[in-house]
Amino acid sequence: MSPNNKTMLKLYHLPISFNSRRVWIALLEKGLDFESVPMKLNGDQLTPEFLALNPFHHIPVLVDEDFSLFESLAILDYLEAKYPTPSLVPNDPQGLGTVKMINLITLNELLPATTPLLRQSMGFTTLDESSQTKAQEKVATVLSFFEKSIGDQPYIVGKTLTLGDIVAGTMVGFLPMIGVSLTPYPKLSTWIEHLSQRESWQQTEPQPEQIAEFRETMQKLIAQRSS
Numbered sequence: 007m008s009p010n011n012k013t014m015l016k017l018y019h020l021p022i023s024f025n026s027r028r029v030w031i032a033l034l035e036k037g038l039d040f041e042s043v044p045m046k047l048n049g050d051q052l053t054p055e056f057l058a059l060n061p062f063h064h065i066p067v068l069v070d071e072d073f074s075l076f077e078s079l080a081i082l083d084y085l086e087a088k089y090p091t092p093s094l095v096p097n098d099p100q101g102l103g104t105v106k107m108i109n110l111i112t113l114n115e116l117l118p119a120t121t122p123l124l125r126q127s128m129g130f131t132t133l134d135e136s137s138q139t140k141a142q143e144k145v146a147t148v149l150s151f152f153e154k155s156i157g158d159q160p161y162i163v164g165k166t167l168t169l170g171d172i173v174a175g176t177m178v179g180f181l182p183m184i185g186v187s188l189t190p191y192p193k194l195s196t197w198i199e200h201l202s203q204r205e206s207w208q209q210t211e212p213q214p215e216q217i218a219e220f221r222e223t224m225q226k227l228i229a230q231r232s233s
């Protein structure tokens with residue numbers, strides 16, 4: 007057991023989900039021991055036991071003894087406050103605000119812009135030309151902003167790894183898999199290359215069979231929700 011960790015944390019997650027991968031990486035980067043509870047989202051998120059943890063039936067959920075929490079960004083804040091070493095947030099006001107901004111841009115701008123492209127790449131939908139262009143333009147706006155934010159630094163905010171790298175880096179690193187090239191963004195490409203050499207990234211890298219299984223599960227979920 008890590009010296010940081012007196013009690014066993016429990017993470018309900020789906021290893022391929024961005025929303026849970028960011029929490030998983032933060033736990034690894036902090037050297038925290040935790041029990042992994044892999045979910046399939048094949049209905050296991052709708053059991054009374056899971057709904058008692060999260061009535062919105064979403065992973066990830068973190069349980070820390072008698073306390074439980076959902077919403078990945080809230081979980082990251084909790085982990086930082088409870089297990090501050092090593093720190094994953096800057097201690098100056100500008101750095102802290104910038105990390106928060108990067109995280110919110112990722113969730114509020116990049117994720118919605120990416121979703122139609124992801125659904126198309128998984129074969130769930132076919133976008134018309136105008137929707138495709140609109141989605142690509144929105145993604146490009148975020149990537150250009152991130153490219154500028156990195157500048158000549160090794161990480162997205164400063165000289166050390168922060169939650170900004172974990173939240174934005176896991177999503178940006180996935181974009182080539184859905185047909186978004188990072189070639190026009192040399193600084194982002196170097197940053198992703200650098201992040202993907204970390205043990206926490208390698209340990210949590212989605213595997214092709216998990217992607218295939220996820221595709222099938224999502225197809226069923228979409229069919230159920232549209233019927």
Ligand SMILES: N[C@@H](CCC(=O)N[C@@H](CS)C(=O)NCC(=O)O)C(=O)O
Pocket residue numbers: 023024025026047051062063064065066076077078079
């Ligand atoms: N804003 C939430 C989003 C969580 C979320 O959407 N999780 C998806 C998987 S990526 C889920 O659990 N879906 C199951 C369902 O909708 O029933 C977070 O950041 O934790």
